[in-house]
Amino acid sequence: MTGIEVPLYRLAHARSGDKGNRSNIALICRDRVFYPAIAAQMTAERVAQHFAARRPSLVIRYDLPKLAAFNFVLDDVLEGGVNASLGLDGHGKALSFFLLTATVTVDADLLAPSSAASADLLARE
Amino acid sequence: MEPLVRIGCGAGFAGDRADASAAIIAELARCSGPRFLMLETLAERTLALCQLERRRDPSRGYSPALERLLPHALGPCLANGIRIIGNFGGANPSAAGARVAELARNAGFPDARIAVIEGDDLSEAFSGGELRAREVGGAVLAGAPAVIAANVYLGAQPIAQALDAGADIVITGRVADPALVLAPLVHALGWDWSDWQRLAAGTLAGHLLECGAQVTGGYFADPGVKDVPGLAEIGYPIAEVASDGSFVVTKPRGTGGTVDRRTVTEQILYEVHDPCVYLTPDVTLDIGAVELADAGRDRVRVSGARGHRRPDTLKATIFVERGVLGEAEISYAGPNARARAKLAADVVTTRMRQRAPELAVRVDAIGLDSTFAALAGDRSLAACSPPEVRLRFAAQSAERAGVELLLDEVEALYCAGPAGGCGVRRQLTPRLASASCLVERERITPRVTFVGAAA
Numbered sequence: 001m002t003g004i005e006v007p008l009y010r011l012a013h014a015r016s017g018d019k020g021n022r023s024n025i026a027l028i029c030r031d032r033v034f035y036p037a038i039a040a041q042m043t044a045e046r047v048a049q050h051f052a053a054r055r056p057s058l059v060i061r062y063d064l065p066k067l068a069a070f071n072f073v074l075d076d077v078l079e080g081g082v083n084a085s086l087g088l089d090g091h092g093k094a095l096s097f098f099l100l101t102a103t104v105t106v107d108a109d110l111l112a113p114s115s116a117a118s119a120d121l122l123a124r125e
Numbered sequence: 126m127e128p129l130v131r132i133g134c135g136a137g138f139a140g141d142r143a144d145a146s147a148a149i150i151a152e153l154a155r156c157s158g159p160r161f162l163m164l165e166t167l168a169e170r171t172l173a174l175c176q177l178e179r180r181r182d183p184s185r186g187y188s189p190a191l192e193r194l195l196p197h198a199l200g201p202c203l204a205n206g207i208r209i210i211g212n213f214g215g216a217n218p219s220a221a222g223a224r225v226a227e228l229a230r231n232a233g234f235p236d237a238r239i240a241v242i243e244g245d246d247l248s249e250a251f252s253g254g255e256l257r258a259r260e261v262g263g264a265v266l267a268g269a270p271a272v273i274a275a276n277v278y279l280g281a282q283p284i285a286q287a288l289d290a291g292a293d294i295v296i297t298g299r300v301a302d303p304a305l306v307l308a309p310l311v312h313a314l315g316w317d318w319s320d321w322q323r324l325a326a327g328t329l330a331g332h333l334l335e336c337g338a339q340v341t342g343g344y345f346a347d348p349g350v351k352d353v354p355g356l357a358e359i360g361y362p363i364a365e366v367a368s369d370g371s372f373v374v375t376k377p378r379g380t381g382g383t384v385d386r387r388t389v390t391e392q393i394l395y396e397v398h399d400p401c402v403y404l405t406p407d408v409t410l411d412i413g414a415v416e417l418a419d420a421g422r423d424r425v426r427v428s429g430a431r432g433h434r435r436p437d438t439l440k441a442t443i444f445v446e447r448g449v450l451g452e453a454e455i456s457y458a459g460p461n462a463r464a465r466a467k468l469a470a471d472v473v474t475t476r477m478r479q480r481a482p483e484l485a486v487r488v489d490a491i492g493l494d495s496t497f498a499a500l501a502g503d504r505s506l507a508a509c510s511p512p513e514v515r516l517r518f519a520a521q522s523a524e525r526a527g528v529e530l531l532l533d534e535v536e537a538l539y540c541a542g543p544a545g546g547c548g549v550r551r552q553l554t555p556r557l558a559s560a561s562c563l564v565e566r567e568r569i570t571p572r573v574t575f576v577g578a579a580a
Contacts, residue, residue: 013351015391020263026390026394028390064394067416083170086485086519086521089496
């Protein structure tokens, strides 16, 4: 097996939501086969590091294997939240796409064109 | 076999599309069995703004969405036996009830039965001190700021009670959003209020519907990666719920959008923290074991929601005044745009430091670093040469004068700043801060009344 480093964006999609100064980001595997690699590498610690500039006070990861998804909850990363932030994105709506800029290493075989969808994926970028 | 209960969601927020419900109503009109249209129009801040409006005019203060969404939906729903449930009552459900009665008369349905749910407004029953003592996760209420709105999230029971009593339209103020879906299910399927598994399933259906098109391909499209056909004419969601609580999420035929496991998964986790403990007034929902299955084109079957006893306390959101937010923008384009924008930012921040030193001023370069801000450190203004730069200045304060000065300073760049500044826009918005409180269930008494009934 050969490991290949790719942006998370090529393996998963994401949506973020907010409550006060807390953000949650749902990270969903594009294909179930990516779940173990993402589970091993996108730990809560790793995500806290990725968002270090926003100084999260706590990051928790919840695993949803049946949905091939993870839910990350990041505390105190919204610059006070939608009622207090001076930024344009007080909801942190775009943080989902920032999470997808992290890189992970996957088995190159998993990225092999086993399906039309993943072939399509590889053709991009 | 019992008929399925069908519930469509025609709006996921106050600014949602006025024409979204037409396709849902047409689809529901082709079906038999119990059918409902749900409209969610009351974000937290929307309700605070409704309270402010009610103060200005006691006959107003319902959601502005009522006037946009109801007039054309009302007649077709009443004509087809589709019952409407919506939280467009805002801060004044009884005024909304009177207005809807008027709209129903105009649509040719003078006998429409319109129910109003009240009891969510805590501002009379709870003193400022009592609210302060119940604040959780912060200290916004410390120092006794002026309370604008104090509303508790009611559950599905009063809505179901109104439906049991024959309401064609149920108008609420603040209720938990999923309750707008759970209530008609309990009413139509005769579920028990301690049947946590079914209540959980109905709450999950409500959670998936409450943001409208966010489950049918809205807020999902990423061209070339997650393509969504017909996004401009996206269909809003319909849930088909069986008596055991299992349900299918779909959308009206002939509409754009897409319903698949990906769109449903994104919405299942939307604004969820611990997936095993999603607290609502009616049940504690556990989505940790939920499973999705394809059930045909644009049809996803959802099962596996688990429920636990409802919490003993209810959540309330309190809004207080917190000064103003000022924002002003200006653009620089063409050769050396980066340096001219940088100079403009320096001019404004220098002058503000001298004239309002206590005011924190934020400067963003839109398109470069405004959204991820410090997260993407390599994309700052200093590091690239863009064809144009739009600068954004922002500040907030309880003192209006300093914030207005910032807006004036940005505007003054026109004549006194670097060359070629253009397109200044400025705005001042009232700032509201919110606090969460937990209140005892027994202190809350929801009321159901019918418009026109003797008090």
